[in-house]
Amino acid sequence: MQIGERDPVTGQYTTGHDWNGIKELDNRVPRVVKFFLYATILWSIVYWILMPAWPLGVSYTKGLLGIDQRQTVGKAVARGAAQRSVWVDQIAQLDFEAIRQDPALMAIVRETGSTLFGDNCAVCHGTDARGNPGYPSLASNAWLWGGDAETIAETLRVGINSSHPESRYGQMPAFGRDGILDQAAISSIVSFIRNNAEGIDDLGPLDTKGVEEGRELFVENCAACHGESGRGDPSMGVPDLMDDVWITGSNRQTLFRTIWRGRQGHMPHWEGRLSEIDRKILTLYVTNIASGQTEGVDER
The missing domain is CATH 1.10.760.10 (Cytochrome c-like domain)
Known part of the structure; x- marks a missing residue:
């Protein structure tokens, strides 16, 4: 005979647990839940018997099937x-x-x-x-x-x-930092490059005299590597300065910095x-x- 409080709505017994006035019904566990619980336990036991499962210190249970994931891999x-x-x-x-x-x-x-x-x-x-x-x-x-x-x-x-x-070597001198050219000369070379390179539409303020001086300075200081036309030399890893492809950028400030400080990629x-x-x-x-x-x- 079960003794306890009944829920006045359903007539079911309660467990006595109360959460803010909500009481838990003492319902039976559904059969389907019990079925899956027992099936899972049974499956686990079968797995433990057939497959590697339990650690045994430095080893483990091998299982009747003898499956080894290390061998499988x-x-x-x-x-x-x-x-x-x-x-x-x-x-x-x-x-x-x-x-x-x-x-x-x-x-x-x-x-x-x-x-x-x-x-x-x-x-x-x-x-x-x-x-x-x-x-x-x-x-x-x-x-x-x-x-x-x-x-x-x-x-x-x-x-x-x-x-x-046997590495390939390539380095651009630091014309400004090492005192080879002054700022005005480097600025003229920048004007010459930007005035002749492909794909540079917004040239900004270019002094014609600076461009012409830049051409002469380019021939004197840069042509030995880049060629008089500025098209570079793949045999020495020297880039083409007249195409529209730039590693560090083609704006005036970047070009000036490149010539002033030099470059050495890796x-x-x-x-x-x-x-x-x-x-x-x-x-x-x-x-x-x-x-x-x-x-x-x-x-x-």
């Missing part, structure tokens, strides 16, 4: 390596042009290259490969050292101003960090970006 990695070795060998043996002519291999290049680029290059060149202030765009097809696949592969291998013993070498195959894939991926085939590049 190892087998999956081995299968992946075997599948990868097929196309890795092809990429290793073929030259760049032959790989470009193979749609299946290029699909792998785009997929794998996207990951390699995101993990190793995007932090400087951007996820869309269009560069950041001080870091060149790889999508503009304007290259300091040349944009053919062999040259890009070598740049990836040795870097620029890097610690690699790109790490990837030999020893990435395998030769990975560097080859990255080279193909980057040349694809430059040619406008940007599948897999995040353009947000």
Whole structure:
């Protein structure tokens, strides 16, 4: 016989618990809830018997099925390596042009290259490969050292101003800081460059005399590297000053600062960090970006 308070509305007994005047009914647990509870307990017991489950100090219960996740992962990695070795060998043996002519291999290049680029290059060149202030765009097809696949592969291998013993080296002197040119001369050179470079529409106040003087000063001080026409020299990693692609900017203040203080970029070498195959894939991926085939590049 159950003794207790009954709820005046439902007639059910209460548990005696009271929350601000709300009393809890002493209802039975629904059968469906009990069913799932017992089923879960049963499933847990079966799992403990069949699968690795309980720690035993330095070991664990192995389970009747003997399943080892370490072995499972190892087998999956081995299968992946075997599948990868097929196309890795092809990429290793073929030259760049032959790989470009193979749609299946290029699909792998785009997929794998996207990951390699995101993990190793995007932090400087951007996820869309269009560069950041001080870091060149790889999508503009304007290259300091040349944009053919062999040259890009070598740049990836040795870097620029890097610690690699065969690194490419490039540096612009600090014409103002080192007392080579005064402010007026540098300002004239800036006027000459901005007056002749492509894509600079808002020239601002340009003194014609300054532009003409700037031309003479440019020939005397800058042409040895950039050429008299200012078109640069990829053999020395010297940029073209007359195109519409700029690493640090083309406004007057930035150009003046560049000539006054000088510039020295840096790109790490990837030999020893990435395998030769990975560097080859990255080279193909980057040349694809430059040619406008940007599948897999995040353009947000």
